[in-house]
Amino acid sequence: MLHAQQEQVIYDEADIPKFTLPDPLVAADGTKIDSAQAWNEIRRPELMELFEQEVYGKAPPAPEKIAFKVTESSDDALGGKARRRQVAIQLTDDPKGPVMNLLIYLPKTDQPVPTFMTLNFFGNASIENDPAIQLPQSWLRNSSDKGVDDHKATEKLRGASSSRWPVEMIVENGYGLATAYYGDIDPDFDDKFQNGIHPYFYKEGQKTPQPDQWGSIAAWAWGMSRGLDYLEEDKEVDGSKVIAMGHSRLGKTALWAGASDPRFAAVISNNSGCGGAALSRRRFGESVKRINTSFPHWFCDNFVKYNHNEDACPVDQHELIALIAPRPCLVCSAEEDRWADPHGEFLSAHYASPVYELLGVEGLTAEEMPKVDEPVLSRLGYVIRPGKHDVLVSDWQRYMQFADAHVMGKGK
Numbered sequence: 151m152l153h154a155q156q157e158q159v160i161y162d163e164a165d166i167p168k169f170t171l172p173d174p175l176v177a178a179d180g181t182k183i184d185s186a187q188a189w190n191e192i193r194r195p196e197l198m199e200l201f202e203q204e205v206y207g208k209a210p211p212a213p214e215k216i217a218f219k220v221t222e223s224s225d226d227a228l229g230g231k232a233r234r235r236q237v238a239i240q241l242t243d244d245p246k247g248p249v250m251n252l253l254i255y256l257p258k259t260d261q262p263v264p265t266f267m268t269l270n271f272f273g274n275a276s277i278e279n280d281p282a283i284q285l286p287q288s289w290l291r292n293s294s295d296k297g298v299d300d301h302k303a304t305e306k307l308r309g310a311s312s313s314r315w316p317v318e319m320i321v322e323n324g325y326g327l328a329t330a331y332y333g334d335i336d337p338d339f340d341d342k343f344q345n346g347i348h349p350y351f352y353k354e355g356q357k358t359p360q361p362d363q364w365g366s367i368a369a370w371a372w373g374m375s376r377g378l379d380y381l382e383e384d385k386e387v388d389g390s391k392v393i394a395m396g397h398s399r400l401g402k403t404a405l406w407a408g409a410s411d412p413r414f415a416a417v418i419s420n421n422s423g424c425g426g427a428a429l430s431r432r433r434f435g436e437s438v439k440r441i442n443t444s445f446p447h448w449f450c451d452n453f454v455k456y457n458h459n460e461d462a463c464p465v466d467q468h469e470l471i472a473l474i475a476p477r478p479c480l481v482c483s484a485e486e487d488r489w490a491d492p493h494g495e496f497l498s499a500h501y502a503s504p505v506y507e508l509l510g511v512e513g514l515t516a517e518e519m520p521k522v523d524e525p526v527l528s529r530l531g532y533v534i535r536p537g538k539h540d541v542l543v544s545d546w547q548r549y550m551q552f553a554d555a556h557v558m559g560k561g562k
């Protein structure tokens with residue numbers, strides 16, 4: 151850790167080394183990708199494989215059967231304004247295996263609703279002070295603020311993160327919200343993958359993932375897909391309009407979920423930074439070396455090859471966004487969140503844009519980095535707002551404005 155802290159952090163554009171980005175529209179063998187067909191048949195599968203192999207690690211296939219149990223349900227939640235459902239989703243084919251608890255709030259309507267699918271950091275009970283929400287049972291990071299003691303939830307956890315989750319507002323705007331605790335999938339600490347979902351997929355004798363097999367981000371993204379498996383079955387939700395959203399490490403996760411699972415109708419990443427929307431080759435703020443040192447479990451082991459060696463990586467993060475094309479994608483930065491490199495996040499969207507255009511849809515409509523609070527809400531969108539690394543109510547207003555235009559088709 152000390153060693154990592156001694157690393158020089160680049161916070162000045164002038165200190166960024168010169169680099170050349172891989173071209174999303176040139177295949178590994180040099181073939182120019184000049185049609186939607188060539189993108190879909192050659193370049194997209196090639197990039198998917200490279201991200202799996204070199205960055206996030208390959209995840210196993212979905213369980214054969216979707217198994218879930220609705221554990222709680224109310225049509226009178228949030229003071230009568232919403233419906234609430236709690237669903238235990240079995241993550242493997244083993245009925246005794248791990249379970250992810252999905253909390254869903256829905257507007258009261260007879261129509262299936264578009265829904266945000268997003269993971270949370272401290273358990274479902276932290277998002278809203280609602281006594282009916284089950285407290286998380288999985289390992290939690292200790293926090294006296296959030297009411298986590300000895301890695302277990304206390305009653306104080308209820309609503310402890312509610313400033314990030316304007317549930318009533320979301321529901322009033324006609325959207326559903328589905329959320330699960332990321333630790334139900336894989337607890338967020340480096341234990342060489344002994345707990346969480348990974349061991350359930352080890353071959354006989356295997357003790358840890360191979361260098362090209364899934365790290366924690368890929369596992370969380372895979373868990374988001376299991377949430378979507380359920381949401382597609384749920385008649386109250388419009389399964390064709392599920393938006394993957396996430397903040398920070400879970401913003402990296404939302405991007406990878408959207409790239410690897412084309413059923414997600416759109417993706418919104420908030421302050422996702424290094425390994426998310428920010429270009430790794432810029433090395434601005436958090437670097438590949440730094441993230442692999444502080445969080446060795448997030449990426450696959452092959453990603454370590456690119457510590458201080460970003461230029462050798464066959465992909466960069468603009469190609470992650472390109473993998474989401476032609477679906478709507480909104481990249482959100484915060485002005486004071488320099489660690490996450492807002493300009494690098496903008497440039498990723500910028501350099502992904504030609505793929506959107508090749509596929510016949512609108513890319514990012516701004517050529518230059520927009521000013522703070524001048525959102526660019528094109529189908530591939532970018533916004534930088536004032537303030538810190540966080541999720542604000544005003545962020546959610548913007549997500550819904552974006553979703554209204556590009557998922558609900560209400561026009562901008």
Ligand code: GCU
Pocket residue numbers: 397398399400421422423424436441444489
């Ligand atoms: C750290 C980490 C980031 C990450 C963030 C978060 O700051 O360096 O990469 O996005 O935590 O998830 O809150």
